Amino acid sequence: MTDIHNQPHFQKIDNPKARSFKGNEFPIAYILERSQDTNSDSILELLKSKAKSGFFTDALRKNGAILLRNLGTTNPEVISKYIKAIGEYSNLKLFDQNGTLAQRHDITDVLTTANEGPPSNTLYQHNEFSRFTDYPTTLFFVCTKYEQGKTKGGNTPIVHGGELFEKLKAADLKKLDELARRGVYFKQVWNLNSDNNTSWRDKYTFGRNIVGYDEKGETFWKVEGLENQKLEAEKIVKDKVSPLFEWDSDDNLVVHQHTKAIKSYEGKYPVVFSSLPTFYASIARTSRLAGRTDLIRYGDSDTEYIPNDFLDLILDTSIEIHFG
Numbered sequence: 001m002t003d004i005h006n007q008p009h010f011q012k013i014d015n016p017k018a019r020s021f022k023g024n025e026f027p028i029a030y031i032l033e034r035s036q037d038t039n040s041d042s043i044l045e046l047l048k049s050k051a052k053s054g055f056f057t058d059a060l061r062k063n064g065a066i067l068l069r070n071l072g073t074t075n076p077e078v079i080s081k082y083i084k085a086i087g088e089y090s091n092l093k094l095f096d097q098n099g100t101l102a103q104r105h106d107i108t109d110v111l112t113t114a115n116e117g118p119p120s121n122t123l124y125q126h127n128e129f130s131r132f133t134d135y136p137t138t139l140f141f142v143c144t145k146y147e148q149g150k151t152k153g154g155n156t157p158i159v160h161g162g163e164l165f166e167k168l169k170a171a172d173l174k175k176l177d178e179l180a181r182r183g184v185y186f187k188q189v190w191n192l193n194s195d196n197n198t199s200w201r202d203k204y205t206f207g208r209n210i211v212g213y214d215e216k217g218e219t220f221w222k223v224e225g226l227e228n229q230k231l232e233a234e235k236i237v238k239d240k241v242s243p244l245f246e247w248d249s250d251d252n253l254v255v256h257q258h259t260k261a262i263k264s265y266e267g268k269y270p271v272v273f274s275s276l277p278t279f280y281a282s283i284a285r286t287s288r289l290a291g292r293t294d295l296i297r298y299g300d301s302d303t304e305y306i307p308n309d310f311l312d313l314i315l316d317t318s319i320e321i322h323f324g
């Protein structure tokens with residue numbers, strides 16, 4: 001007879017710092033109970049069967065985020081197998097990243113670095129690619145480099161978009177309503193040349209069909225000639241990012257993005273789904289995006305800026321209610 005407690009299994013754990021939204025913990029936390037010699041294959045089987053049963057999908061719908069502890073590895077190859085098992089058996093599709101403003105590199109076929117800026121940079125709340133027409137529904141955050149006692153920082157705080165909406169509604173209903181009605185307009189520039197892999201020809205901006213990498217990691221052009229390369233980039237811009245764009249006289253790509261900042265979560269409740277806090281912070285409180293992102297305007301106006309006091313409120317509220 002097999003004793004269930006000898007098999008690896010997830011046990012719900014207390015998460016005292018969790019936020020609470022509509023009575024549900026954000027995030028909900030589980031520890032993987034396992035013996036010292038549990039191998040990655042048996043963990044993989046557990047993840048597959050839990051995913052098949054809807055464990056991850058249901059928890060994400062209800063809680064918004066799941067924290068898994070004690071998976072016992074920082075090996076990116078093993079973690080990638082775990083992610084693929086959860087994703088595939090939860091019926092998720094792999095998302096291609098396009099239009100990033102941060103330098104990213106592949107770690108495995110499903111993992112990339114998220115940001116390679118100095119540790120002193122704080123990135124504030126944003127919904128990944130939310131200012132574009134195509135964005136992911138589910139994100140995995142993992143740690144692939146960790147040294148006990150030495151590693152500091154690197155944590156990824158998260159914010160519940162439903163809680164952010166409720167807090168802003170209580171603080172300034174009028175401006176929130178105006179934001180919901182009018183949406184957001186971002187104007188952003190991807191230069192022809194870049195010193196941190198964020199030219200429009202790079203893989204994770206608009207260049208996945210333009211640039212390739214050989215076995216040595218050297219880059220080569222899949223498509224030769226600037227005009228042909230522009231046509232390839234334009235396909236991705238139109239398809240995934242925004243129908244409105246132009247090329248300036250220096251062959252830099254200028255993209256106009258008109259999106260909603262408030263969305264309905266599966267028809268259940270409104271959420272703030274935007275990149276406002278991080279872009280506002282990067283523009284107003286640091287000069288990190290100088291020349292790359294214009295001040296943020298209402299979506300129905302080329303000239304009317306969202307007031308700074310409201311953007312301050314959104315940013316400060318997102319900091320106040322973060323987890324992690």
Ligand SMILES: [Fe+2]
Pocket residue numbers: 114126128
């Ligand atoms: Fe991000």
